[in-house]
Amino acid sequence: MEKRVAVLQGDGIGPEVTEAAVRVLEVVARRFNHTFQFDFASIGGEAIDKFNHPLPEETIAICESSDAILLGAVGGPKWDQNPSELRPEKGLLAIRKHFDLFANLRPVKAVPSLLHASPLKEDVVKNVDMMIVRELTGGIYFGEPSRKTAKSAVDTLVYTREEIERIVEKAFELARLRRGKVTSVDKANVLQSSKLWHEVVEEMKKGYPDVEVEHQLVDSAAMKLITNPGSFDVVVTENMFGDILSDEASVITGSLGLLPSASVRSDGFGLYEPVHGSAPDVAGKGIANPAAAILSAAMMLRYSFGMETEAATIEKAVETVFEDGHFTSDLSVEDGRVHSTKEWTDKVIGELDLQFVSNSIMFSYV
Numbered sequence: 199m200e201k202r203v204a205v206l207q208g209d210g211i212g213p214e215v216t217e218a219a220v221r222v223l224e225v226v227a228r229r230f231n232h233t234f235q236f237d238f239a240s241i242g243g244e245a246i247d248k249f250n251h252p253l254p255e256e257t258i259a260i261c262e263s264s265d266a267i268l269l270g271a272v273g274g275p276k277w278d279q280n281p282s283e284l285r286p287e288k289g290l291l292a293i294r295k296h297f298d299l300f301a302n303l304r305p306v307k308a309v310p311s312l313l314h315a316s317p318l319k320e321d322v323v324k325n326v327d328m329m330i331v332r333e334l335t336g337g338i339y340f341g342e343p344s345r346k347t348a349k350s351a352v353d354t355l356v357y358t359r360e361e362i363e364r365i366v367e368k369a370f371e372l373a374r375l376r377r378g379k380v381t382s383v384d385k386a387n388v389l390q391s392s393k394l395w396h397e398v399v400e401e402m403k404k405g406y407p408d409v410e411v412e413h414q415l416v417d418s419a420a421m422k423l424i425t426n427p428g429s430f431d432v433v434v435t436e437n438m439f440g441d442i443l444s445d446e447a448s449v450i451t452g453s454l455g456l457l458p459s460a461s462v463r464s465d466g467f468g469l470y471e472p473v474h475g476s477a478p479d480v481a482g483k484g485i486a487n488p489a490a491a492i493l494s495a496a497m498m499l500r501y502s503f504g505m506e507t508e509a510a511t512i513e514k515a516v517e518t519v520f521e522d523g524h525f526t527s528d529l530s531v532e533d534g535r536v537h538s539t540k541e542w543t544d545k546v547i548g549e550l551d552l553q554f555v556s557n558s559i560m561f562s563y564v
């Protein structure tokens with residue numbers, strides 16, 4: 199297959215981790231006889247520096263002519279004092295809205311060889327396998343008015359029934375493909391938008407009698423995520439709650455550098471990015487964990503290109519490299535087991551090559 203991928207590297211560790219993901223995709227393309235064309239474009243702080251805009255027209259045009267978008271991360275202290283329209287994060291929100299990428303899928307899965315990296319007890323984290331389904335184009339990050347003066351500030355939280363219905367439908371459909379349970383997280387004891395959310399879930403569950411539904415208030419959900427994460431299958435929630443809960447969930451897996459995400463709309467077009475941000479504290483040192491970006495690229499192959507075998511091959515390679523005891527510095531402190539971003543990516547590529555060779559041998563017997 200021939201596919202065009204827009205690569206928006208962004209700021210901080212964004213370029214370091216997307217470079218790793220592109221290298222892995224190049225190997226997959228070669229091994230599976232695909233052609234991936236990578237078109238690089240600007241977003242975030244680097245776009246502000248070059249184009250005085252966090253999401254330039256040129257970037258939108260490149261993304262529009264692509265089959266999917268791969269993104270690193272945006273933001274950093276350099277732009278923290280900028281007015282809100284010149285904040286890097288504005289570019290990220292704008293691209294999600296422009297392409298109507300309302301469904302943000304954030305898988306959180308414990309990897310047996312990484313249990314040591316979590317501060318939580320092994321028993322608590324070992325069977326975790328959940329999918330956080332975060333509404334991505336509505337809620338308080340997009341509501342108007344949104345303004346601040348020295349004396350007061352306002353943000354607005356709005357959800358329409360249609361916005362809630364489409365993300366809840368996505369969660370139910372995913373639950374059917376998984377363990378058949380949806381936990382809907384809201385703050386319906388206080389917020390009107392959450393009351394509507396709760397009502398919509400109650401109505402829609404009638405269409406999914408095979409799916410178990412539970413409601414959880416966000417504050418206690420934050421607690422249960424740490425005390426009993428294995429009890430969750432699909433978690434569906436609004437934009438800001440999903441943002442916060444998914445960073446919290448990274449503690450289960452051991453590092454924020456491990457969590458990938460897919461932001462998709464109904465027709466399969468999507469933007470793929472790590473859950474983490476630009477990590478200014480480690481940027482430029484060549485030590486960032488590229489796993490989240492590489493696994494986001496795997497999600498791109500699965501959800502936008504229908505390349506399930508290729509996606510699974512990448513995921514297996516990543517898991518095997520961890521099993522073999524190779525880590526980045528966020529996951530281990532032991533000498534000899536810690537690798538730079540580039541070295542660790544080389545290990546994944548080596549493993550991909552090995553898998554391909556052993557599969558070819560297997561196929562030759564068939």
Ligand SMILES: NC(=O)C1=CN([C@@H]2O[C@H](COP(=O)(O)OP(=O)(O)OC[C@H]3O[C@@H](n4cnc5c(N)ncnc54)[C@H](O)[C@@H]3O)[C@@H](O)[C@H]2O)C=CC1
Nearest residue numbers: 271272273274454455474475476477478479480486487528
């Ligand atoms: N999707 C995006 O582009 C996002 C952008 N941001 C922006 O990123 C900037 C920094 O935000 P923070 O709150 O510090 O969150 P962050 O996610 O960038 O970093 C939080 C902590 O996790 C570590 N970390 C994150 N990813 C890592 C990786 N791949 N390997 C190793 N360590 C990793 C960082 O070093 C840091 O200690 C801000 O400007 C923020 O607005 C934050 C979240 C998401």
Ligand SMILES: CC(C)CC(=O)C(=O)O
Nearest residue numbers: 287288290291339441473
């Ligand atoms: C600009 C922020 C909403 C980015 C973020 O933290 C996220 O999407 O996870």
Ligand SMILES: [Mg+2]
Nearest residue numbers: 441442445473
């Ligand atoms: Mg976030």
